[in-house]
Amino acid sequence: MHGLHLTADLYGCQCDPALLTDETALAELCRQAVAGAGLSLVAQKYHPFPRWRGQPGGVTGACLLAESHLAVHTWPERGGVTLDVYVCNFSANNSPKAEALLDALLVAFAPAQQSTNRILRGSDEPQDNANELLLEWLNADCAYGFRATRRLETLRSAHQLLEVFDTPQWGRLLRIDGRYMTSERDEFFYHEPMAHAAALAHPAPRSALVLGGGDGGCSEELLKHPGLERLVLAELDAEVVRLARKHLHAIHRGAFEDARLALRIGDGLAYMEAQAADPQGERFDLIVLDLTDPDTPAHPLYGETALRVAGQLLAPGGALTLHIGSPVFQREQVARQLALLGRLFAHVRPFGLYVPLYGCYWGMACVSDTLDPLAVPAETIDERIRTRGIGALRYYNGAVHQAQFALPNFYRELLPGQGTPTC
Template structure:
């Protein structure tokens, strides 16, 4: 059944000694805490363990609640306590009561250190797996998440785990290998700067390469520039494109079936290498690297060697644009990517913005030998947007274009050449 499961491991407890060794005292304290929380005690059982090597034994307690249970065990020789509170939320939401019970118990035991976990158990609707908490790890020490109301799709493709969810916060959300890729309600935070920073700085982009981007969001933004005549979308995983067609039309807006789009399902790195090796290979005004993170199957597309091959595909005045991860949670990755870009291109402009779905300030970059988007004034950006008939953008405008390159000091220090 759907519910909330709370655990806590307490160390260095500074409570009364009796609470660690006396089952009667411990039971009395637990009864008061359960009553104060508003939960309903049905039955209880406590057991005191015998002394061991001259040390008093601990106490194990189990409290049967109408809403589920409380379990705890004391370790007097370590001044430690383990707590376990679980409540069912099927008929009513008991989460706040469970939180209060755990907090009251922790306050009574007064630990110097504690480790807590909160687990959402089960679902109100097992068929849809609603109320699932979706967590993503930003690094080894940090995670954040959103609640899903319905799991729409789960599949293991040839390359990765693909999931599509319905969420209260973001509408439909695409996740690959446990990492958020895009969502209906926040995709413009990512796709608009990723595309328009380079495209608006270019005098007249006609040919475009998008590597990755199987959701169609980058292609949709690029097609807003009327000069675009051809867009090659090189996506490794065809299942991503299929799922985007099925579930994410509000992101791609039909761009995946635009006659100007050439869809190439396969290895983007192999396509770029092949075109770079040919004197008559494809050449582009803008290349968008709309990829998963560097520690995924896209890893080889973040190397100096790949950037050098992409450079060979650029027409005079061309540029590439890409995300470079989070300067907050993966600073060393950002530093390495900037170094690799600068070793290939004459002009590299890092920029950044907060992306809600990613839960953090996010780094991006535009690289070229001749095109410098940071030199474009806000008024000129607005003039070009109007001239090209680009309206209805939700994030990007002339002032934002300039502001994207105004880096916080910590980010500036990280990326300075």
């Protein structure tokens, strides 16, 4: 029963007025549009309404299609039309034909304004929610999405809603509270820069702390450095780790079984505060805040208290990396985060890259009181990759390391002291 449902509300139509009042003209338009789209007309029925207060009445009509239906309603007094197209995709993919039918009618009615909606209906396998469209909102006005062929697991943990899907585009995909976190086929766009921006700038990292990152992706990248002796993964939600171990091996690649990795389940800020308060507490060459977005319940970990404590846990020469949101869609949030980092650390190096799963240009930052990643030449980065025997990098190299810190002007505007961000 799965299919595509399209609706459109048209205003100020500048078409031949007969299309809004004459059932014969409207029927002929619909017949031609259906045939042109390659759909199969079974029957048509139209009903004209009488004149109203001296004005022509509208028409309501429907086309019964072998693939499903087309419904049309007109309001000549306001030049309005509503359209409803639905096709079943049981035996064939009729979605392109539905799109073509709607496009033909939009051209014919020539609206001054229009509002359209696209809805995926039903599923081949309802128990798995197959073929559902997964949408995420970048801000109040912009969303994007991917089709899922199968929902592998859904659960609400003590902290958040967790979902794992199979998708045609990205393979297995993890979503938390309705937001994309990581996927099998694009994870390297995110995890490699998050891990290696600081790890390759550092001459000899031996210890690392990953806060969040329960999918294991950042840990797997950091563990590629042979000199790394210990990595603490502090994840709030044990269910994220369980789902990753069960479904996302292509992302963590067995990192949870590495003897150097110590898993700590619980409040990450509490863990950092305990280490900072203990004179014998651990200090780290690298800290990665691999968290959900700054406008989620993880928000306190992006705040001044958490970042000050994280700074206290950095060993001499150490650096911290975090993502800060999209400079395109979350400009004010990025500006606030950069301003806070600038007050806390001597070196703040924001960088940017395109993350396909996130659908946009994404912002990250590497901060430290002593280590400046931009001061490390591309040749040094490439040499460290070779001498450390780091293989299987799909994104990162010396040239990329340098290039990612070159900010476009709209991103530079968000730096402290650059004035109010403009759209």
